[in-house]
Amino acid sequence: MIGKEQTENLRKELEKKKLDALLLINFSSEHIDNTLYYFTGIEWVEHSYAIIGKDFEKLYLPQFEIERCEKETWIKQIEELPKQKTLENITKSLRGKKVGINGEFLPANTFEKLKAKLKLTDFSSAIKNLRIIKTQGEIALIKKAANITAKFYQNLDFSKNETQISADIGFICAQNNAKLAFDPIVAYDSNSALPHAKTTLNNGNGALLIDSGAAYKGYHADVTRTFSLKENDTEFEKIYDLVLNVQEKAIEKVKPGVKANAIDNFVRGELKKKGYKFIHSTGHGIGLEIHEAPAIAEKSKEILKENMICTIEPGIYLSGKFGVRIEDDILVTKDGCEVLTKGIKK
Amino acid sequence: MIGKEQTENLRKELEKKKLDALLLINFSSEHIDNTLYYFTGIEWVEHSYAIIGKDFEKLYLPQFEIERCEKETWIKQIEELPKQKTLENITKSLRGKKVGINGEFLPANTFEKLKAKLKLTDFSSAIKNLRIIKTQGEIALIKKAANITAKFYQNLDFSKNETQISADIGFICAQNNAKLAFDPIVAYDSNSALPHAKTTLNNGNGALLIDSGAAYKGYHADVTRTFSLKENDTEFEKIYDLVLNVQEKAIEKVKPGVKANAIDNFVRGELKKKGYKFIHSTGHGIGLEIHEAPAIAEKSKEILKENMICTIEPGIYLSGKFGVRIEDDILVTKDGCEVLTKGIKK
The missing domain is CATH 3.90.230.10 (Creatinase/methionine aminopeptidase superfamily)
Structure with missing residues (x-):
């Protein structure tokens, strides 16, 4: 199962870069950030969000995808997507924290919205350096x-x-x-x-x-x-x-x-x-x-x-x-x- | 052939929003901004760039894709991708101009790079409003x-x-x-x-x-x-x-x-x-x-x-x-x- 070993390596990088967490988002089933799969093992989910911190990990998924995804991921903490103000509610716990994003993927307008509330750092080159060496x-x-x-x-x-x-x-x-x-x-x-x-x-x-x-x-x-x-x-x-x-x-x-x-x-x-x-x-x-x-x-x-x-x-x-x-x-x-x-x- | 009628409609929107041009970029063959196809007719090209202004249109493509793409697009002005400082060279002519981008797709780190030199406006909702009505x-x-x-x-x-x-x-x-x-x-x-x-x-x-x-x-x-x-x-x-x-x-x-x-x-x-x-x-x-x-x-x-x-x-x-x-x-x-x-x- 992909994700667990990758996440252990990620945590060392978060530590080095003094980041509190990595935030990964897939809005669409057509524009997939494979990095979310890479760390979580979950494939092809429109509207999926992952937050991976130094000592916690959390997935937000549409309710009807949860049963399927539980079989695919090592992550135990899975929550249903908030119905209202999705992005705001999901990132509430990250306020004031130093949060890495995948700047090679995250769309500019989501970046702008998040930037107003979170301290964002482009973590894409660290992600690339992890992904380039295969386990x-x-x-x-x-x-x-x-x-x-x-x-x-x-x-x-x-x-x-x-x-x-x-x-x-x-x-x-x-x-x-x-x-x-x-x-x-x-x-x-x-x-x-x-x-x-x-x-x-x-x-x-x-x-x-x-x-x-x-x-x-x-x-x-x-x-x-x-x-x-x-x-x-x-x-x-x-x-x-x-x-x-x-x-x-x-x-x-x-x-x-x-x-x-x-x-x-x-x-x-x-x-x-x-x-x-x-x-x-x-x-x-x-x-x-x-x-x-x-x-x-x-x-x-x-x-x-x-x-x-x-x-x-x-x-x-x-x-x-x-x-x-x-x-x-x-x-x-x-x-x-x-x-x-x-x-x-x- | 897709693109020409769509571009005519686009130009009316550029006029309304007082923008000089729309800039569309595909870096990867896996994360495709279909909007580039929508206005140009060119499918599946990694490293393709389109600039559509009020009275001009231009494509930048890898040299080895040009022969194929000429058959697919209504756009006559096709240039080979600059070998060095690609993004900088392609956008040189847009300095000081008001440029629309597809903020729902353009990656955050490219947006940040472009923002340093161009006046960018998120044009994604106008693009959505065009694409939602089919010709x-x-x-x-x-x-x-x-x-x-x-x-x-x-x-x-x-x-x-x-x-x-x-x-x-x-x-x-x-x-x-x-x-x-x-x-x-x-x-x-x-x-x-x-x-x-x-x-x-x-x-x-x-x-x-x-x-x-x-x-x-x-x-x-x-x-x-x-x-x-x-x-x-x-x-x-x-x-x-x-x-x-x-x-x-x-x-x-x-x-x-x-x-x-x-x-x-x-x-x-x-x-x-x-x-x-x-x-x-x-x-x-x-x-x-x-x-x-x-x-x-x-x-x-x-x-x-x-x-x-x-x-x-x-x-x-x-x-x-x-x-x-x-x-x-x-x-x-x-x-x-x-x-x-x-x-x-x-």
Whole structure:
């Protein structure tokens, strides 16, 4: 169960920053602050509020969600949402206290309302620093997501159109009690030359790029494989081998102490040497979000640490022809790395 | 194509509020401000920025997204995201101007950064007032979403487990170039007594509640049907008939000028008279979000107007036994309403 260990780590940070509590709010089911799930274990609740102090924790939920959420959370103190002046009543006990908020998520107008009554501190970088290092429980969930992802790459039917393949991927997720990490990118031929191609009803007989992943209990995997359906497609094979070679070398560089931007620079440089401009970043962290820290990017300031998890995904895109991207999920270990998606054939 | 008509309406509001421009920002692909799509037509772009002034409009996008987005938007002026000091460079032209933001979405820490250099005004209630009244183009998209939703309610296989049925629904969406509006709720027997039940691998032979919908080009349908798989299930039938009767009467009340909370009060009162506590709201607006204004709820202050679209969804939940909810999507017309989901058998 996610939340308890995370909250213990949070409390050390609250102590360091001399904050009395962290306040987390989800107003909508569409704009979810995953941080609330991260500390409480409660998924997908519109109008949910969590207050986590140094020695107390409390959830406020709509009455009709309480029965379900009690099964999901380690937090015992759950109250029904106040019917009137919700925000005011919930935060009453925090008046005069130093309260952390997730400034990367909390909407500006709620922030302004709260600021009039509470001493707010943006705690988002501390939250990021906690979330960037995965616990053993989180690593296990991402491995599970990677294993479910492997199942659909093992069962692709190349006779189907992009949308049908995408639907098959969704079905395998559902069968395995997982969700799609994101809408799969399934792109044949020239559509594969768009890094974020939209899935169409087309079939193809040349390249096929599939970027997809499962999310298991909120934790994401993210894998890209590119295939050629043509025999002796020498132009494709040349590009493919180049991308694969660069990817393998980049993965070898992943270990604690390495700068994220150094890995991106390496990939960018290798592709440039061969005459190709690399038009996106080398990778990104994965966890409760499909794109989170550490960015493996030109401008990234992160230094890799043990138990970070990120993707490595170089690509070459030949407009109007095809694209090749190869993406794996990499766990930074004590002295190197582990490819969590190595079971998925390249 | 969404965006142009919406922008024309926006400009009248900017004029009224004496604002020079509206600034919209999407940092992440997971926390999407649909308002950017609403005015520009561009879907799902991490790191996208739009500035819409009285007589100009401009988009900033990552280089590798530009080719795709040019096909989606009516906006001609598209620039590549500045590589350095992104926020500062994009907003340079707005210095000293009165700039509207969507304060219900913009994260607090971005707001604080911008506030140091721009004169910001929270424009979120004006945005809500625009989005709450659907254009003819938007109504057509929601009708299309409702028609796709009808397809899966016509093809249910009651021998399947909750997850399998949910996956079938996803497949029919994909076949019809639509997405799931949200993860379907498919709940047999006692699971149906939880209004937001989680889908399991269970089968059932009593009640089956399915709450699901398609989203077509971003516009959502949202329909709930509850079935009994048992013959002569008199306890179920009694509850079902009661919910259906209340729902039909509530729908009859939908027309311009009616207070949203009056409809909720009616439903709540009717259910109470029969001895049942109604534990959620009667309905909600649908559009680019699955839950948007107007709320058909106790505390709602909305008055229904022509071309609003909302759900009406009373329910009774007998803990440990079963639940019944019946939900349709209703367009407020000039002098009454139109049930957009009437083709889906109750």
